Every structure is written in structure tokens, then in C-alpha cells.
Amino acid sequence: MAGLIQTPPPPTLTAVHTRPWTAAQSRAQFLALAQLRWCIFRNAFCRKGGVGELIARIIFFPVLGIIAVGPIVGAGFASYYLISADKLTLLPALTWAIFALWQLVVLNISPPSLSFDINTIIRFPISFPRYLTARLFFGLLSASNVIGTLALTAADIGIAIARPSLLPWATLLLIIYALSNIFFTRMVLSWVDRWLSTRRAREILTAFILFASLGFQYINLNFNPGFQNNRHHANHLPFLLKIFHQIEPLAALLPPGLTATSIANFAGGRFLHAFAALVGLVAFSSLFLAIYALRMHREFRGENLSETTKQPQTVRIPNTPAAIPHPSTSPLASASTVGLSPTIAACLQKEFLYLRRNTNQLYGFIAPIFMVFLFANRIGTSGRFGSFVFPAAVAYSVLGVSILSYNCLGMDGPGIQFYFLSPTRLRDVFLAKNIIGFLLSFIELVLIFTVISLTAHPPSLLISLGTFCWLLFAVFTNGAVGNLRSLAAPKKIDLSKINRKQTSQLSALIAVGIVAACFAIGYGGVLLANSFNLPWLMVPFFLLLAVAAFFFYLHVLNRIDTIALSHREELAEELCKT
Structure with missing residues (x-):
């Protein structure tokens, strides 16, 4: 009787794959991704140090909101004034300003890092259209998208108040314009990540970012009317107008110009021209999306941008015996003769390579010197700040260099495992990293002194000695606190990815606070010396602070190995993740 009742056979694998995909399954996938994103955000504050990160975000977001409120x-x-005053010819200036704001936020405010790679969803049964949609929506609430969309919403409200009849058409255009900006930023960032997968491309991009950003500062200082008197402004105005008239026809054919042109034509009753501009805006948005989809399709097919996956070139090694260098002629041996052990010398060589490849660190070193070069002559000749120009410039340079010392192990990544496996003291590793930071700070001191001496007037010997002693106090204090934060809140630095934070938000906040506190103590020391009518008193005062900071730094450095062992799980979890 057992074989009389036949049970239906289980569905085969082919039958499972031939079942049509339902909309409910798609909704379930996107709901799971949304829930995963929320769990990552929520659980990040439950980890060790999560309370500090929460406090940093609570402090950071209001500051970001205050900065964003003005442009929004x-x-x-601006939209209300341009529409109500019938100055529609100036509307492209507003749309281009919002576009510039969007891109500036992308460059200056990094999106929050994730605890996993979004590409891992490829392992699951998901089609490319759903994968592309997931990639688009997963980072939709970034700071640039939120601020840019709010600015466009405010512009739409201004248009609606000034002329309600334009509201439907303006809303449609600004929605498409917002999508165009979102697709454009995604397209650019995805392809820049592709180009950054090679070392040569990273070096070229580093040079481009340095020259572009510093060139922008130069143009802003020399052509911005806010930094010019009336005579200079009158001389620069014809040149600026000439450039504007040359680029205006081209700018009118790009998405910001098409958006403004369509609104202006619709307001003037030229509906055919308005519709043609709308079609052009849709075409640009589709083009940006298509180029972004092309990049995502290659990743969907399994392309890996890591340099470690590339096949190394075959190099023929000659059969001639290699000459073994004598120990006394090796670079490490020569380095040890000046008091450095071979371990520290090797770590210094590695840190120099990191310095050359780290764009943010190079920018933090070069930008303060360039800004001092631009402003030193103006501030020095004005006489408003007097002898405080040199100390203020040095304090500004310390902020650019020291903030990167709060994540010393970020560039090492998975190599942190070898520090614990090899007979190497982490004290030597951190000492080498700190030596590089100290050297950068003192090189900046010399360069800033040279720039101020050539462009304005050299600071007095008393101010120079006091600033040097204060710098010793500041770098030793930052070195000690930075080493502790590097172990307590490490963050992996991936040079093949653009726009990634190099320190945690709490570490960055602490770095700014430490530099501000050191500057306040320094200013207090100057006031104290002047109150006793003994200006030279600032030198022994700062020197005493430097000695105390040095002993504090040595105390932290000698306990680095013990502290690292107690944080080895957090270090491995953060730095070894893919």
C-alpha cells in the first residue's frame, strides 16, 4: 500500500528559473535593502565608540544645516525676485549656481561609509535593471542630493509665489533637472572610481585636484569683487564680461541653461521653444543615466577594479648572480647611524610612499602654504593684525596636517595583521608615522616664514621663537591624542575610491578642538606676557608647555603596544574589511 499514492515530484531547477519574476518579489528585495541600510545606520552607534560618533553627528549636522540654509x-x-521683476534672462545664473552648489557639496562632504560593499547583492538572484535601481536609490539621501533638492524646491516655491501659472511647468522642469544632477554626480563618481583603480591615474588626478583647487582660490581672490577695491574691480569687469559672453552660448545648451531657458520661454508664451528645451534636458538626463548604467553593467558582470586582481607583467631575470649589498652600504644601515633603527627606517620609507599617493595629505600640506602666499601680502600691508600673521598662519597649517594623524593606520589596511604577527613593536611603527607628521609641520613652518618674509615683512625674532615653541607644544599634543584615536577609531583608507573620509567624524571634531585649544592657550600666553610688559616671557612659557607635551607624547608612545592589543579586534574588523 505504500507505493499506491504517488506524490508529485519536486520542481526541478529549470522550472524554478522559468517562473516569472513578480512585482511582490521586487518590492521584497528593495524593502530588504532599505531595512539593511537602516540596520547599518542604527547598529553603527551600538558598537564600541558609537556614542562618540553619535555626539559628533549631533554637533556636525546642525553646523551643516546652518551652512546649507543660506544657499537654500x-x-x-532669487527665483522670486527674478520672476517678479521680469528678469528671466538672469535665470540661468540661478540654475548654474545650484549646480555648482551640488558639486561643491559632493566634493567637500563625503557620504557615510558602509560596513559592506553594495556589490555583494550580485550574489543573489537579481537582474541588472533591479541592480541599477538599487545602486541609484541606496545612496539617494546623501548630503549633496538633499541640499541640492531643497535648493530646487525653494526655487520652485519662489516661482510659484511670484507667478502661480508657472508652477506646473517649473515643477516638472526642476524635477527632471534634479534627476539630471543626481545622474551626473553618480556617473562622474563611478567613472572616476574606475580611473582611480590604476596608480598612474591616481597620481594624475592628484595633480589635477591640487592645481584646480588652488587655481580656483587664486581666481577667487584676484577676481572676486569682495576682495577687491573699486579700482581693481573696474579693471577686471571687462575681462569677466568678455569671458561670460564667450561661454554663454555653450552654457545655454547644458542642463542648467536648458532648464532656465525652458522656464523663460514658457513664461513668454513660446511653448514650442520651451518644449524643445525640455526635450534637451530629458536627453541629457538619459545620457548621464546611460553612461552610469554602462559602468554599473561592467561591475554587474564581475569586473573588479582592484589592482591586486591584475596579472603582473612577466619579467625575465638574468642568470647572472645578483650582487649582495654590504650591510654597511644599505640605506637602512645608513639610517641607523643617525639614531634610527632598521625597523623605523623601513617604516619611514613606507610612509614616504603613502605620502606621495595620498591626495588629501598632500593637499593638506600644500594648500595652507598657497593660501598664506595669497593672503600674507594683503594682511601684512593692511597692518590690522600686525605680528600675529605668522602665528595665525602656522596654526592654520597645523590644522591641515595634524587632522590626518588621527588615523595613522588607515593606509595600512589589512597589513595591520602583519604588525601583530611579526616581531615588530607598534611603538616603532607609530614613531615613524609621527616623524613624518612632525617633519611636515616644521617644513611648513619654514616655508610659511619664507613666504611671509618675501611677500610682507619678516616676523621678529621673538615672535619666531615663540611660534616655534608653540608649534612643538601643538605637534606633540596632536601626536599623542592622534595615536590614541588611531587605535580607538581606525578607518580604512581606500585610495581607489574617490570622496571617502579619512578619519571618523569624532576624530575630526577632536582634532579641530585640540588645535583650537592649543591656539587659545597660545593666545592666552601672549596676553599674559603683554600684561606683565614682558613679551619675552612667552618663549619660556611655550617651551615649558612643549616639554610637558613631549613627556605626555612619550608616555602614550610607550603604551602603544598595550593599547593596540586591547583594540586588536576593532582594528582587524575595520581595516581588514573589503
Whole structure:
């Protein structure tokens, strides 16, 4: 009787794959991704040090909101004024300003890092259209998208108040314009990540970023009317107008110009021209999406941008016996003769390579010197700050260099495992990293002194000695606190990815606070010396602080190995993740 009742056979694998995919399954996938994103955000504050990160975000977000409120409200008032005053020819300036704001936020405010790679969803049964949609929506609430969309919303409200009849058409255009900006930023960042997968491309991009950003600062200082008197402004105005008239026809054919042109034509009753501009805007948005989809399709097919996956070139090694260098002629031996052990010398060589490849560190070193070069002559000749120009410039340079010392192990990545496996003291490793930071700070001191001496007037000997002693106090204090934060809140640095934070938000906040506190103590020391009418008193005062900071730094450095062992799980979890 057992074989009389036949049970239906289980469905085969082919039958499972031939079942049509339902909309409910797609909704379940996107809901799971949304829940995963929320769990990552929520659980990040439950980890060790999560309370500090939460406090840093609570402090950071209001500051970001205050910075963003001005452009957002300004966009609303500007659109209202341009429409109500019938100055529609100036509307492209507003749309281009919002586009520039969007891109500036992308470059200056990094999106929050994730605890996993979004590409891992490829392992699951997901088609490319759903994968592309997931990639688009997973980072939709970034700071640039939120601020840019709010600026466009404020502009739409201003248009609606000034002329309600334009509201439907303007809303449609600004929605498409917002999507165009989102697709454009995603397209650029995805392809830049592709180009950064090679070392040569990273070096070229580093040089481009340095020259572009510093060139922008130069143009802003020399052509911005806010930094010029009336005579200089009158001399620069014809040149600026000439450039504007040359680029205006080309700018009108790009998405910001098409958006403004369509709104202006619709307001003037030229509906055919308005519709043609709308079609052009849709075409640009589709083009940006298509180029982004092309990049995502290659990743969906399994392309790996890591340099470690590339096949090394075959190199023929000659059969001639290699000459073994004598120990006394090796670079490590020569380095040890000046008091450095071979371990520290090897780590210094590695740190020099890191310095050359780290764009943010190079920018933090070069930008303060360039800014001092631009402003030193103006501030020095004005006489408003007097002898405080040199100390203030040095304090500004310390902020650019020291903030990167709060994540010393970020560039090592998975190599942190070898520190614990090899007979190497982490004290030597951190000492080598700190030596590089100290050298950068003192090189900046010399360069800033040279720039101020050539462009304005050299600071007095008393101010120079006091600033040097204060710098010793500041770098030793930052070195000690930075070493502790590097172990307590490490963050992996991936040079093949653009726009990634190099320190945690709490570490960055602590770095700014430490530099501000050191500057306040230094200013207090100057006031104390002047109150006793003994200006030379600032030198022994700062020197005493430097000695105390040095002993504090040595105390932290000698306990580095013990502290690292107690944080080895957090270090491995953060630095070894893919």
C-alpha cells in the first residue's frame, strides 16, 4: 500500500528559473535593502565608540544645516525676485549656481561609509535593471542630493509665489533637472572610481585636484569683487564680461541653461521653444543615466577594479648572480647611524610612499602654504593684525596636517595583521608615522616664514621663537591624542575610491578642538606676557608647555603596544574589511 499514492515530484531547477519574476518579489528585495541600510545606520552607534560618533553627528549636522540654509533660502528669494521683476534672462545664473552648489557639496562632504560593499547583492538572484535601481536609490539621501533638492524646491516655491501659472511647468522642469544632477554626480563618481583603480591615474588626478583647487582660490581672490577695491574691480569687469559672453552660448545648451531657458520661454508664451528645451534636458538626463548604467553593467558582470586582481607583467631575470649589498652600504644601515633603527627606517620609507599617493595629505600640506602666499601680502600691508600673521598662519597649517594623524593606520589596511604577527613593536611603527607628521609641520613652518618674509615683512625674532615653541607644544599634543584615536577609531583608507573620509567624524571634531585649544592657550600666553610688559616671557612659557607635551607624547608612545592589543579586534574588523 505504500507505493499506491504517488506524490508529485519536486520542481526541478529549470522550472524554478522559468517562473516569472513578480512585482511582490521586487518590492521584497528593495524593502530588504532599505531595512539593511537602516540596520547599518542604527547598529553603527551600538558598537564600541558609537556614542562618540553619535555626539559628533549631533554637533556636525546642525553646523551643516546652518551652512546649507543660506544657499537654500537664497535660491527661493532669487527665483522670486527674478520672476517678479521680469528678469528671466538672469535665470540661468540661478540654475548654474545650484549646480555648482551640488558639486561643491559632493566634493567637500563625503557620504557615510558602509560596513559592506553594495556589490555583494550580485550574489543573489537579481537582474541588472533591479541592480541599477538599487545602486541609484541606496545612496539617494546623501548630503549633496538633499541640499541640492531643497535648493530646487525653494526655487520652485519662489516661482510659484511670484507667478502661480508657472508652477506646473517649473515643477516638472526642476524635477527632471534634479534627476539630471543626481545622474551626473553618480556617473562622474563611478567613472572616476574606475580611473582611480590604476596608480598612474591616481597620481594624475592628484595633480589635477591640487592645481584646480588652488587655481580656483587664486581666481577667487584676484577676481572676486569682495576682495577687491573699486579700482581693481573696474579693471577686471571687462575681462569677466568678455569671458561670460564667450561661454554663454555653450552654457545655454547644458542642463542648467536648458532648464532656465525652458522656464523663460514658457513664461513668454513660446511653448514650442520651451518644449524643445525640455526635450534637451530629458536627453541629457538619459545620457548621464546611460553612461552610469554602462559602468554599473561592467561591475554587474564581475569586473573588479582592484589592482591586486591584475596579472603582473612577466619579467625575465638574468642568470647572472645578483650582487649582495654590504650591510654597511644599505640605506637602512645608513639610517641607523643617525639614531634610527632598521625597523623605523623601513617604516619611514613606507610612509614616504603613502605620502606621495595620498591626495588629501598632500593637499593638506600644500594648500595652507598657497593660501598664506595669497593672503600674507594683503594682511601684512593692511597692518590690522600686525605680528600675529605668522602665528595665525602656522596654526592654520597645523590644522591641515595634524587632522590626518588621527588615523595613522588607515593606509595600512589589512597589513595591520602583519604588525601583530611579526616581531615588530607598534611603538616603532607609530614613531615613524609621527616623524613624518612632525617633519611636515616644521617644513611648513619654514616655508610659511619664507613666504611671509618675501611677500610682507619678516616676523621678529621673538615672535619666531615663540611660534616655534608653540608649534612643538601643538605637534606633540596632536601626536599623542592622534595615536590614541588611531587605535580607538581606525578607518580604512581606500585610495581607489574617490570622496571617502579619512578619519571618523569624532576624530575630526577632536582634532579641530585640540588645535583650537592649543591656539587659545597660545593666545592666552601672549596676553599674559603683554600684561606683565614682558613679551619675552612667552618663549619660556611655550617651551615649558612643549616639554610637558613631549613627556605626555612619550608616555602614550610607550603604551602603544598595550593599547593596540586591547583594540586588536576593532582594528582587524575595520581595516581588514573589503
